[in-house]
Every structure is written in structure tokens, then in C-alpha cells.
Amino acid sequence: MTPNHPAQPAEERPHPHRVSDLIPRKTLAAYLARIESHRRLLETIRHLLPPPLAARCRDCVAASDTLVVYAESAAWASQLRFYLPRIINELAQDGHGRFRHGKVRTLPLTLAAPHVPAPRPNLHRPRPTTIAALDAAARASEGEIGAALARLCDTLRRLPR
Structure with missing residues (x-):
């Protein structure tokens, strides 16, 4: 006691x-x-x-x-x-x-568990020849496809090496 x-x-x-x-x-x-x-x-x-x-x-x-x-x-x-x-x-x-x-x-298995986003993969800039080929395709294309390819090239150029 x-x-x-x-x-x-x-x-x-x-x-x-x-x-x-x-x-x-x-x-x-x-x-x-x-x-x-x-x-x-x-x-x-x-x-x-x-x-x-x-x-x-x-x-x-x-x-x-x-x-x-x-x-x-x-x-x-x-x-x-x-x-x-x-x-x-x-x-x-x-x-x-x-x-x-x-x-x-x-009804997911874990309703109360907080959502944890998947880790982003390490993104690296493609080879300059690949970007140049996409850039040439963007200039050769018209309309929305050409604009989309141009935006893709800009994004790829900004990626880390």
C-alpha cells in the first residue's frame, strides 16, 4: 500500500x-x-x-x-x-x-489516415539534342500542338541538369 x-x-x-x-x-x-x-x-x-x-x-x-x-x-x-x-x-x-x-x-481502407503524397521523382533535363528536336517540331507545327510543344521545351530547359 x-x-x-x-x-x-x-x-x-x-x-x-x-x-x-x-x-x-x-x-x-x-x-x-x-x-x-x-x-x-x-x-x-x-x-x-x-x-x-x-x-x-x-x-x-x-x-x-x-x-x-x-x-x-x-x-x-x-x-x-x-x-x-x-x-x-x-x-x-x-x-x-x-x-x-x-x-x-x-470506402477506402484507411479513412482516418492522413494522405501522404508520393515522393516526386528526381527530374533531370533531357539531352540538348532531345530538346532541340522538340523545339524544331514546335516551330514546324501550327496551332495548339505547336504551342504545347513550345511550352514543353521551355519547361524542359528549366529542369535541373
Whole structure:
């Protein structure tokens, strides 16, 4: 026993509360049933997808007549959109027929992580002969292409050696 922490009788010590003490059992049972239903729906959706795409299917939300499926990135979401009508039809056949509409959204793996830009590569000026060739092409070209090539030459000349 230290002077800063006097002994407390066991009944007076603070103790963590159990979830069942904070939420009525019926309410807790209803929430657990909804969680299990959600887990089964997500598992069914993943089962209907090819393995690489199923691994990138992050979550789903079932709201009245709309099913929202979340993919890990925009690239995977575009592939998932292709399968969405089939998923809705299969769910209807399996007894989940309440969905008439489907949406696909992205849900990245790390929402809270700050975005760190990729390091820029070391840019070096191309050989003078390359810049001269581009400059000649800029003078020989007319309109927007000639102007774009001229801007490119100016940018390349400003790069470090």
C-alpha cells in the first residue's frame, strides 16, 4: 500500500460496467440479431462475386428498397457496378427480395489516415539534342500542338541538369 493510493474496500472500487447492465437484454438481443443479419448479407454478397472482387468488397448497407455496396477503391467500384444487378437478382431468389435499387460507393481502407503524397521523382533535363528536336517540331507545327510543344521545351530547359 502506497500513501498516494489508500486501500479501498472491494465494494467501493470503481469497476467497469457490463454491456448488459447498460442496455436492456431485449434491446441488446435485437442489435445482435441485426448485426448477424448484416454479416450474413455481406457474406452472401461476397459469395456472389469473383474472389478478387469479393476481397475488395468492404461493406454493405441495406436501406428499405436500396442496397448500397462499398468497394475499397473507385477501380473496384466500377467492376462491382457490373455485378450489382446480378447480386440484387440472386438476393431476391434467396429471400432477400426487398431490394429494387443498388448503389456502389467507395470506402477506402484507411479513412482516418492522413494522405501522404508520393515522393516526386528526381527530374533531370533531357539531352540538348532531345530538346532541340522538340523545339524544331514546335516551330514546324501550327496551332495548339505547336504551342504545347513550345511550352514543353521551355519547361524542359528549366529542369535541373
